[in-house]
Amino acid sequence: MSELLAEKQQKMVLSGSVKKGFSYLDTQSDNVDFNIIKNIILHGHHQGNVLYIIRDFANKKICQDVAEKFNQMVNRNGGGNRADDGFVLTNQIGATQFSRNGEEYMAEVNRVNGSVAELMSVADSYATESLFLNRTLEDLFLDEGIHFGPARYKNSYASFATFRRWLDNGVMSLMPHEDRAQLKFAQQDNFEISDAMTVTAFNVCLEAAQGGGELKMWNLDPDEPCRARFGVTDTGYPYPPHLLQGVESLSVRLNAGDIYFMNACHLHGVSSVSEGSRLTAGRFIGRLNNSKVVYWT
Numbered sequence: 001m002s003e004l005l006a007e008k009q010q011k012m013v014l015s016g017s018v019k020k021g022f023s024y025l026d027t028q029s030d031n032v033d034f035n036i037i038k039n040i041i042l043h044g045h046h047q048g049n050v051l052y053i054i055r056d057f058a059n060k061k062i063c064q065d066v067a068e069k070f071n072q073m074v075n076r077n078g079g080g081n082r083a084d085d086g087f088v089l090t091n092q093i094g095a096t097q098f099s100r101n102g103e104e105y106m107a108e109v110n111r112v113n114g115s116v117a118e119l120m121s122v123a124d125s126y127a128t129e130s131l132f133l134n135r136t137l138e139d140l141f142l143d144e145g146i147h148f149g150p151a152r153y154k155n156s157y158a159s160f161a162t163f164r165r166w167l168d169n170g171v172m173s174l175m176p177h178e179d180r181a182q183l184k185f186a187q188q189d190n191f192e193i194s195d196a197m198t199v200t201a202f203n204v205c206l207e208a209a210q211g212g213g214e215l216k217m218w219n220l221d222p223d224e225p226c227r228a229r230f231g232v233t234d235t236g237y238p239y240p241p242h243l244l245q246g247v248e249s250l251s252v253r254l255n256a257g258d259i260y261f262m263n264a265c266h267l268h269g270v271s272s273v274s275e276g277s278r279l280t281a282g283r284f285i286g287r288l289n290n291s292k293v294v295y296w297t
């Protein structure tokens with residue numbers, strides 16, 4: 001295909017919204033601007049910045065201990081809790097709502113909760129806070145009269161994090177995707193996260209790749225017709241990287257101990273790991289209304 005034709009085809013295929021001043025911000029752990037975190041969670045960006053990285057926030061020794069425990073557990077049980085679902089190849093400990101409604105997600109949370117607890121047994125409550133900032137986020141939102149806590153479905157609560165080592169498919173470690181489309185499954189049984197106005201992914205980098213494994217984001221928040229054209233209406237996953245070549249993007253390296261908040265409605269993915277291995281723990285955070293912000297995995 002000629003380059004011109006490819007470009008024309010891409011313009012036809014991709015549609016959605018873009019951010020003016022699309023970029024990211026990073027800072028050191030002694031200089032965190034909580035307004036930026038709040039703006040990304042509540043509005044999807046801070047002055048166009050869709051990603052906020054706080055370098056060296058989590059204790060490196062804790063990150064290493066969790067990574068070691070993760071390896072032990074995954075080696076013992078042959079890859080973790082997430083079977084090959086035909087989508088994402090990963091070693092994973094923890095639940096995911098991907099392709100699950102409220103009932104199914106909570107069943108999964110309950111099934112794997114013991115594994116998450118075993119993994120986190122290496123961290124005391126202080127260390128757990130240093131990884132996931134629960135108390136900090138509770139206080140931050142409480143100041144604004146907003147409740148922050150786990151998403152609820154009937155009598156069950158969402159898990160606090162899922163631990164994942166994305167396994168390369170030869171093109172990328174994790175293909176370009178967005179994480180709002182999958183909320184369609186939550187709509188099936190009115191699981192409250194289906195009301196999320198914007199989806200933020202919060203991650204902590206527990207282990208960094210020595211080569212590759214960069215987080216990449218594109219300046220596109222796909223709309224419904226765009227999802228339909230790619231056949232990803234209910235999943236948001238995957239978008240072929242070559243079709244995104246002309247889209248403005250950013251790419252960042254993460255190191256063990258870095259935490260980051262990103263607008264997960266924008267397309268994002270992880271490049272191939274050429275050396276070493278990469279482990280992140282993450283959760284999604286969404287604002288349901290003016291008084292409630294919840295997280296799930």
Ligand SMILES: O=C(O)CCC(=O)C(=O)O
Pocket residue numbers: 174179201202203215264268269270280282283
């Ligand atoms: O592993 C990462 O850095 C990003 C994973 C991701 O896609 C997400 O947290 O939504």
Ligand SMILES: [Fe+2]
Pocket residue numbers: 177178179201264268
């Ligand atoms: Fe994602």
